[in-house]
Amino acid sequence: MISVIVATRNNQLLQQLSDNIQKSIGLEYEIIAINGDKAGKGICRIYNEGAAKAQYPFLCFVHEDILFHTQGWGLNLLKHLRQEDIALVGVLGATVKTRTPSEVFIPVDNLVRFNQLQRRTGKTPEHYFYNPNKEDSSEVKVVDGLFLACTQVNHARYPFDEQTLKGFHGYDIDFSLGQANNGKVVVVYDILLEHFSYGGHSVSWIDDQMILLKKWHAELPAYxxxxxxxxxxxxxxxxxxxxxxxxxxxxxxxxxxxxxxxxxxxxxxxxxxxxxxxxxxxxxxxxxxxxxxxxxxxx
CATH class of the missing domain: 1.10.10 (Arc Repressor Mutant, subunit A)
Structure with a gap:
């Protein structure tokens, strides 16, 4: 029922994730892993190619450096994606996207929503959770790219923008803002995953953020x-x-x-x-x- 699409660079991480999904997802699935490094492809192109190959109606785009801790998380995901007003599901998001380039996470007041384990090198994972209104799902403006899920139909209505974003950054914000035209972008709390790394802000990250800003300038800030x-x-x-x-x-x-x-x-x-x-x-x-x-x- 779910096609899990992964942009991979590390065979060991991919195998670890594959084993974890097999044990935890709780329903019929497939994994579509594409190595962008070998083909020189950006993540938007990888994800669109993965979606084109998918045989199931529900799509889940994930980083390879994660592990799922919720048993039967696939069933929980379908519960959310089958709601007609929901277009995109994530596990970390924010209720605002600033005009200034930024990450999804903005540590201001109560703007963030998330349920996630974050591992620091050599340490026990820290559990970050914020659901101030005690909701099953919280509407946000943008969700982080470590976990993005939508239907085949909504992906077709707004695919990842591989013409504008050719690298590995900014795709999640762009996809969130685009999917908002299809319905609600939400963070859910019944899927707990662990993330092993932190993103870095390199020159390429800055370049992609500037491209993203140019594309969405008229619509920002979005909140x-x-x-x-x-x-x-x-x-x-x-x-x-x-x-x-x-x-x-x-x-x-x-x-x-x-x-x-x-x-x-x-x-x-x-x-x-x-x-x-x-x-x-x-x-x-x-x-x-x-x-x-x-x-x-x-x-």
């Missing part, structure tokens, strides 16, 4: 009514995080400066701005250029 009072805090949080990513990756000076100015405009005369100004001049691309110029003038 549920319950999140409206927290939009400014969310934008400030996202801008702080993205500016640091730009600085640490020594992204273009112009882009760094544009987000520094945006942060100053969002909260003028705030003492916290000094930290980001210092990081821009000392650690950023401009700081590197000034050091090089000073060094050459001395010699």
């Amino acid at each position: 549920l009514p319950s999140a409206q009072k927290s939009i400014l805090k969310a934008e400030i949080n996202s801008t702080e995080g993205f500016l640091l990513d730009l600085i640490l990756n020594r992204y273009s000076t112009a882009t760094q400066l544009s987000y520094l100015l945006k942060l100053l405009a969002l909260r003028p005369f705030n003492s916290k701005n000094i930290y980001f100004i210092r990081r821009f001049f000392i650690r950023g691309t401009l700081g590197k250029q000034l050091k090089k110029l000073f060094s050459s003038s001395v010699h």
Whole structure:
């Protein structure tokens, strides 16, 4: 009944996940694993190819570095996907997507919803759970890509955008915003999985976020009514995080400066701005250029 689609790079992780699914899913299934590295394919293309090969009406797109802890989780998933008003199911999401590039997770007020185990290297997994309204499922604006589930019909109405997003980032936010036209995007709490890694914010992540922003600029910020009072805090949080990513990756000076100015405009005369100004001049691309110029003038 469920086609599980995996973009794989590691045979050991794939085998571990396959064994886990076989023991836990609780119904008829298939696993479609595609190695994008060998073929030079981005994750959107991999997922669309997997969906095209799927023989079952329900699709589940997952990272290979996870394990399911809920016995019979496939039955729980079908219960949600069979509700006509639900288009996309995840296990970690947020009720707002800021205009500023960001992860799905935004640690502001009560904007996040999730039920997930996160393993840190060499440590016992930590259980993160937040369901403030004690719901079976919570409507959100975006869900994280470690677990995405929808019907074949809804995937066909809005497939992963392989023409715009050719890498391995931003696909989950894009898919969430697109699937919202088909129905509700929700986080569910009766599927518990464990995730083994944390995503990194590399130059390629920044590039894909900028592409995503260009595509959805007119619709952002996107948020549920319950999140409206927290939009400014969310934008400030996202801008702080993205500016640091730009600085640490020594992204273009112009882009760094544009987000520094945006942060100053969002909260003028705030003492916290000094930290980001210092990081821009000392650690950023401009700081590197000034050091090089000073060094050459001395010699």
